[in-house]
Amino acid sequence: MKQALIIGSTVADVTVRLPHLPVTGEDVIVESQSMSLGGCAYNVSEILRQSGVPYTLFSPVGTGIYGNYVREHLKRKQIPILIPAPAADNGCCYCFVEESGERTFAALHGAEYRFERQWFSLAESLSVGSVYVCGLELEEDTGGFILDYLEEHPEYTVYFAPGPRISFIPQSSLRRMFSLSPILHLNRDEALEYTGITGSPENKKPWKKADLPCREYRLEACLPEAASRLTALTRNHVIITLGAHGAFHMEPSGKHALIPGCPARQVDATGAGDSHMGAVIACRMKGFPMDKAIRTANRISAAVVEHAGAGLDDEDFLRLNA
Template sequence: MTPPGASPIHRLVSLGTVVVDLVTFVPALPEQGGDVFASGGALVPGGGYTAMAAARRAGLPTIHAGTTGTGPFGDLARAALAAAGIETAVEPVPAVDTGLCLVLVEPTGERTFVTLPGAEGRMEPAMLTRLSLAPTDAVLLSGYGLAHPVTGQAILAVLAGLPAGATLVVDPGPLGHELDPAVRGSLFARADWWTCNAREAILLTGEADPTAASGVLAERLASDRSAATGQGNMPRAPGHAVVRLGAAGCLLAVSGRPPVLVSAVPASVISTNGAGDAHTGALIAALAAGRSPIPALRQANESAREFLRSREPLPRTRGSRRRRV
């Protein structure tokens, strides 16, 4: 069940940034200079934590190769990692706390972020001396980490030394289109899986339609990987581009083939926060279990749906409604 040129997956190593989410429910986003009352709020582990927790729940050994801080948010993040059975490879950063992400959830379930960076942006290459990667690792990279100058350099150093058989999964995140084009190029030249939502795919490609965008991403993976192998690197299996569509499921695009819709069963939720990360973690776990791409994505769709349904609902503003996803 393992594609040619890739190794089986025995472990997930995430270089994604872990932050603490302050999730709030608002009747609408405030206008410039305005204010709104939130109907409820909670501090929960977020960012890269959600993908790792989803993979670990599915039985895949998981390690966090990122930084947390020394403060109340760092304590919360590390406690959540430990409770989920996720190992850590990097010591906490002294005198800096873990970052905070303000999540504004509208009545439709759509979420908007305001992030205050912290220790997750302070990871230096020397901090990863304890990290040893194997060809049977799946390595998850996030555009959030690459957006931080210091952490980004550490991640690129890991990418340069990645074992040939390791599976690289890239989630560019909402800021992926703002990364240096040379950095994006290095990701496309090595990624086995590229996973993002429709908005991110459109911003990365300039295409107005998610289906067309998924095809462009797959072709970019193929062309950049081909150029890299021409420079003497080991040939690898074709890249896979996944574009998440919310209630509709997701698209799978492989170069030279038309994109395929992998449909999902809609669910009523009050917030879509964390759904994409849960989808990614579940996908990696399904691949590690030996599932081929389309069955793996079906499982990821279902896992993301269950993740959203299992989230403890916070009080909502009057008149808010659940969103079908």
């Protein structure tokens, strides 16, 4: 089995739990604060590691207190750092988690998001079949080096998760990425925002159990059209995650389906999307059809939101897959 190259950031997540996000001028009492290893690429790679598929985490680790934290914790987990340490500080990600479990991020970007062209020569000796790329790295002015590398390897299966800042990625970079026919992974808000499909005001309301008829209407009204526009750009699978309601999948042919989610008591939504993406990649590497891969990913991401932090510990992952 060829391995997956996971390109992107590993950061120190500073998680701040609070009753609600303060409005301007308001004071709130923080319930707790903690620090843990996170970052989109790291979160994805953890699911691959726990799934037992081969991978390499291709993530710069800089200097400073956050860089030292990341380096020490990767060492503890025996995860090698392939890229030479850049002479710049790592940033961090402030994860504000409300009582509902919903999370809001404020990221201080540092060395972990910036890549150098020569680093990719280090990956040439690896037997790579799949590559994961996060949109945050393409937003940087060094994102072109990632695209250069991918364009030199059209044989790779590319998984692209543009994230909530998809509108901040230069259009020229998105065109280059889409021309690689990546498997695209976004959530509902990201998909609707980028494609410009908003529908009626009802489409923007959170889904509730009592809204099932409206929910089905909104799915029919919005998601197939959004996914169709995205598939036209990438000519590959599009996965739109819907939280507790599962995921919407469209094949390159246009055939589509809603794959139901799993019930979960949301404690912390941090890392749920990354874990979903990691599970899809791991399952596809094992030869699963896409619908089964997404079903498995729905189950794993549901378990992730029931725990504090951006993933599952090894024991919980094993129990989940027993």
